[in-house]
Amino acid sequence: MDFTFGPDDAAFREEARSWLEAHLVDAYAAGIGTGGPGSEHEGIAVRRAWERELGRGGWIGLGWEDGGKAAGGRRRATLTQQVVWAEEYARLRAPARVGHIGENLLAPTLIAHGSPEQRRRFLPPIARGDALWCQGYSEPGAGSDLAGVRTAAVRDPERGGYRVTGQKVWTSLARDADWCFVLARTEPGSRRHHGLSFLLVPMDQPGRIEVRPIRQMSGTSEFNEVFLDGAHAAEVVGGEGNGWAVAMGLLALERGVSTLVQQIGFAAELDRVVRAAVDSGATEDPVLRERLVRQWAELRTMRWNALRTLGTTGDPGAPSVAKLLWGGWHKRLGELAVQIRGAAGAVGPHDWSPGAPYEIDEAQRLFLFTRSDTIYGGSDEIQRNIIAERVLGLPREPR
Known part of the structure; x- marks a missing residue:
């Protein structure tokens, strides 16, 4: 494609830069340069508040199908405008996004594979910067080889949905996330990419979910282990047994x-x-x-x-x-x-x-x-x- 920046992109760049300069002040200025790979544990409180400020400004969901408009955002930006926003955001060293996983991974996945009800329920809180998500993919022995996941989910006859039991590892932001999307095995005895489902799990389940920080050799603890012991999964995205296709579609978005x-x-x-x-x-x-x-x-x-x-x-x-x-x-x-x-x-x-x-x-x-x-x-x-x-x-x- 022709990836040149035109007059509309220049105007969008000025709009983005002006908004960021006007809002990265006072309490938010303390978050400048915080977070990111190796430092994801830094400044969570100010970065979470900043996420809501981005939501109020309509800057979340620019790459969504409708630009997040149906969920409270401003409009869909073109690819070049999305690049412009990302470039200006990075150049001004704005706080690393705690909402990245929800906005850029889960939301497009729900738009592609979720039901209308799921989109109505989960997209607006992401667009407002209210809901934070983490990713429950990797496990001990099933990291890069994701098809080896052993976390199991069984139908919950009392509450509906599923009960999920297993362990996830290297989970960024698990201590602060409200929700986790989890790849789990819903078909007993299935192997490799068969029998997997993409589940949405609320993190606030005392006694059912335990998060343990992993201390890295750099001295930080931005990754976590997540232990699920019969945790309730509210939803399945894309249908039971279709988790591999959904998961692979999400990874392409990264x-x-x-x-x-x-x-x-x-x-x-x-x-x-x-x-x-x-x-x-x-x-x-x-x-x-x-x-x-x-x-x-x-x-x-x-x-x-x-x-x-x-x-x-x-x-x-x-x-x-x-x-x-x-x-x-x-x-x-x-x-x-x-x-x-x-x-x-x-x-x-x-x-x-x-x-x-x-x-x-x-x-x-x-x-x-x-x-x-x-x-x-x-x-x-x-x-x-x-x-x-x-x-x-x-x-x-x-x-």
């Missing part, structure tokens, strides 16, 4: 406009690494200098690829290619962040007094967090399998 937002954050990180390299004299090393130039060039290539594939539909390889590109790029950036400092990169700004906690600086946190980039969201091995089998038509890997 690599959309949000990829461009991510890349603006990457560019800011790269700028900081380059400045540190110049200040330390590391750019005198031709090998490090070449690697910094390569990081810049690869980031530009990722942007062009993301823009090129935004207008495509039904390409099973595009999301996997995008994940392979940015996962490896970000991991290499983390390595560079500490390597340009030499031996000093291995030692943090530590308070050596007895009992003081060991602290790490921004570059070291980037290095540690990016170790996970080629694993979460579908490991590199899984992405390559998808490209090989679904795009290139190569023989399936023996199981």
